[in-house]
Amino acid sequence: MTPNPSTALALRPWDLGPRFDLGPAIPFPADGWAWRTLPPEHPAILARPRALRRNDPGDALGAIAERYGEPESYCVLGGNVASVSTWRGTPFTDQYAALTEGTGAFPCGGMYYFSVAGPHAADLLNLLTPRSVDLLEVGQASFVIFTTPEGTVDTEGVVLRVADETFHLSVGGDTRPPTWLHDAIERFPDTRVEEADLSSFNLKGPRRLAAMTELLADEFAGPLARLGRFRGLPVRTRGGADAWVVRTVIGVELWGSAEVMNEAWRAMVARPERYTPCGWDVLATYRLECPEFAFYLCPLDIHRGTYLLDVGLEHVVSRRKQPPYVGWEALQKPAQFGGRMWMAGLEADSPEAPRRSVGERVSGIDAEAPTGYVTSAGYSPKAGRELCFAHLPVEIPASGTVRFEDGTTWRALPLPILAERTTG
DSSP, X not given: OOOOHHHHHTSOOOOOOXXXXXXXXXOSTTOTTSEEEEOTTOXXXXXXXXXXXXXXXXXXXXXXXXXXXXXXXXXXXXXXXEEESOBTTSOHHHHHHHHXXXXXEEEOTTSEEEEXXXXXXXXXXXXXXXXXXXXXXXXXXXXXXXXXXXXXEEEEEEEEEEETTEEEEEEOTTOOOOTTHHHHHHHOTTSEEEEOSOEEEEEESTTHHHHHHTTBOGGGHHHHHTOOTTEEEEEXXXXXXXXXXXXXXXXXXXXXXXXXXXXXXXXXXXXXXXXXXXXXXXXXXXXXXXXXXXXXXXXXXXXXXXXXXXXXXXXXXXXXXXXXXXXXXXXXXXXXXXXXXXXXXXXXXXXXXXXXXXXOEEEESSTTSOEEEEEEEEEETTTTEEEEXXXXXXXXXXXXXXXXXXXXEEEEEOSSTTHHHHHO
C-alpha cells in the first residue's frame, strides 16, 4: 500500500551535519580524479576495464574525431570523462568565432540522465531541491540545484516535465544521481526512478535556433521559433526519430536516444560551415565571459562546500515552497551556515599574466590575509587577458586586489565579470 505523502514526509527528517566544510576550502587536492585533463594515450583512458566512467551514446566524439582529429586531451570531472578540451583540427579561434558569430555544438553525452515517473514523481523531486518542481507544466524545464542538509550544493541539472507524472533529468558535474535520492525513493515507493535512454547536445551562438531547425522535420520550424526559454518541445528529426528540444537562456538542446545523437552528429559534422564542435577550453571562456548570469560548473565552482546564498543562487530557492526538503532548515539560517566566502570573478591586471590552474591558491594583497582558490580559468578575447572564477574569503572585498604566488596581481570583481562592459 502506498503511504500517504504527508505521513511519509514526517517519518524521518534529514539530520543536519556538520558533514561539510562551509569555508573556502579546496576540494580538489584530496581526490586526484575530482578534476584533471588526460592525454588520449593516458593509461586511465586506455584501461580495460575502464578506470573512469565514460558515456557517449551515439558516438558523438567518434564522429567529431573522424573530421577534426583526435582530442588533445580528455576532461575528467568527479571520476567521469565529461568531455574533451579541444580537437587537434579545431583551433580555439574557430570555436570562439562559432560561439560569437555562428553556432557552436557541445557534446553532452558525459552527463547523467534519469527519469522519475509515477503519481508522486513531483513530490519525490521536491524533497531533493529548493525548487518547486511540482509547479512545472508539461513541456516546461527548469535548472535545479539538489542540496545537502547544510544548504550547500549536492549536484545540479535540468529537469524537464514530459508528462503529468513523468520527468526527465540531465545531471551535470560529476554525473551522479542526487545523494539523497534513495531516501526520497523510500518515502514514495510507488515512484519509478531509472536511468534513461537519453543523451543530448547543446547548441550555442547567435544562429543556434536556425541550426537546430535544420536537424528537425520541416513542420517543427514554426513551433521551435516560438519556443520560450526553459520550454521543451517534442519533435521528430529529419530521420523520423522522436526527441525533445529544450531551450535554455543561452542554448538550445536536443534530448534523445543514442540513435538520435548519432544521426544529429553525423549531420552536423558533415556541415562544418554551419556547425563547429566545441570543447571545454572554449566552454571555460564562454562561461567566464557570459554577461547574462554567473555560469557555474559543478563541482568546480559550486559543490558541497558552497552555501547557496553565498554564491548568488537565491533564485533557485522557490520563495513559497514549504518544507520538508533537503537543506530547508539550513537555508533559513544564513548567519549560521553562510557568510564565510563569496564567488568572485578575477581579472588579470596585466595582459601577460599566465593561465591559472583550478585549485590554485590566491590571497589578498596583505600577506596576512586569508586565502581563496581558483575554480575556473580561461583566456577572454573580449577582455584581452586571463579571467577566473574564485572562491574568496569575505575579508577580500569586491574590487579589491588579490595576488598569486608568482606575484601577479588581479582584480576581484562581482559576477558576471563582463556584465557592465557588455551592457553598458
